[in-house]
Amino acid sequence: MPIFLECDRCTACCRWPGQVKVSEAEITQMAAHMGLSEGDFIGRFTRLNANRSGLALTDQANGACVFLEGDNCRVNPVKPQQCRDFPNLWNYPGSEGICRAKPVEVAPDEWRRRIQLATGRDLPAPK
Numbered sequence: 246m247p248i249f250l251e252c253d254r255c256t257a258c259c260r261w262p263g264q265v266k267v268s269e270a271e272i273t274q275m276a277a278h279m280g281l282s283e284g285d286f287i288g289r290f291t292r293l294n295a296n297r298s299g300l301a302l303t304d305q306a307n308g309a310c311v312f313l314e315g316d317n318c319r320v321n322p323v324k325p326q327q328c329r330d331f332p333n334l335w336n337y338p339g340s341e342g343i344c345r346a347k348p349v350e351v352a353p354d355e356w357r358r359r360i361q362l363a364t365g366r367d368l369p370a371p372k
């Protein structure tokens with residue numbers, strides 16, 4: 246049975262070092278959500294990503310994502326796909342030691358439903 250990782254909303258993934266890459270479409274959505282022009286949004290909240298191939302969100306002084314406010318994401322309804330996909334569709338060595346998502350065994354249809362809800366993607370369940 247596939248394993249779905251249930252997020253604990255601990256916000257650790259919004260605080261650890263790295264970058265949140267953002268696409269043009271995501272910038273459009275987040276700017277609209279905040280009532281800003283895309284130019285203002287880009288100037289205030291983005292920087293070049295590490296390999297200079299596009300934009301990423303900036304960080305707060307403590308290293309947390311610029312949009313983390315207390316335990317909440319200021320752009321939660323339109324947060325970037327990279328944030329939606331973690332931890333079920335990507336992770337990296339060591340992240341399982343920090344992320345508190347709870348693994349639950351679910352039926353394939355349920356995995357598909359939960360993934361769709363969390364990420365917006367319609368994917369076949371892993372075998």
Ligand code: SF4
Pocket residue numbers: 258259265302310311312313314317318319320321324325328
């Ligand atoms: S955009 Fe929101 S969910 Fe993504 S890292 Fe920033 S605070 Fe976290």
Ligand code: SF4
Pocket residue numbers: 251252253254255256257258259331332343344345346
């Ligand atoms: S995905 Fe993991 S690290 Fe991020 S908020 Fe959920 S439990 Fe915490």
